[in-house]
Amino acid sequence: MSSEAIARKVVEPALPAFGGGEPPDRPAGLSQPLVTNARLALLMLIAAETMFFSGLIGAFIVFRVASQAWPPPFQPRLPVGVTAVNTVILLLSGFSAHLALRAVRAGKSALLVKRLSITVALGTVFLCVQGYEWLRLIRYGLKLSSGVYGATFYTLIGCHGAHVLGAALWLLIVLAQARKGRFTEHDYAGVQLCGMYWTFVVALWPILYGLVYLY
């Protein structure tokens, strides 16, 4: 063996089978983590939020089941019809968020921006209608200080409204990033996480609506 061949053998690492060179990338799948750290963190946050709302719902159940008459006498009735329409609007926003995720997975950036814009618009409409209804209820005399009826209503629905507002702001940030072309079909964690949180606030609302407005 020549000295050149010996030197090459020492310097170069052992070649892989079948002719050498770098092996191809390992196929994606079980070799990668099932859930990314960001998704896991958001999952934990959603679990904590669920327990937070469970506590509020638990308190509501105590007051609701224990009371003789609900709503109590001389208290305004809640706007069931308008809020039902508002519920449909929020559910539609959840559906458009899902479609936005599908668009980014397919690599359609323009469609992603369009669907995210629809989601933000529907979320804003929901918040505006809620705010308008709140103003009307306050005018009719339903306040936080007007007994457990007002207190439970504003606490539960207000907490949900604050969450929708936060999620809508997050959606706006994601929308701004999408406009700049930040997301691709391989890198869309921002859209995915925001979509997960939006789905949570959307899925929570029908439960609260049924409990507070219809029960």
Next chain:
Amino acid sequence: MKRRMRIYGVLIGLAPVLLHRMAHACAVCLNGAGGERLTDAFNWSVLFLMAMPYTILFSVIGFFFYSYRRAAKKARGETEKGTPLHLAWIHKESGR
């Protein structure tokens, strides 16, 4: 200082036993007569709050299981699709 802290700790620990009359107004007392509105209300609330952590836990486990199944399916699909690529690479690198 340490001894004083220990005495305070023991006194605080014994407080619910020594001053049990003050602890009579238990918010989740289930000894009330069945059928009373307030007792029923507390019962339903306690049941709901008791069920929620398990619901969340099983939902998270379900999500992990779904993710695992999805990743396994994806891996199977890519292996099947990836075979010709592997062969092409072997063929190219072997120089035959």
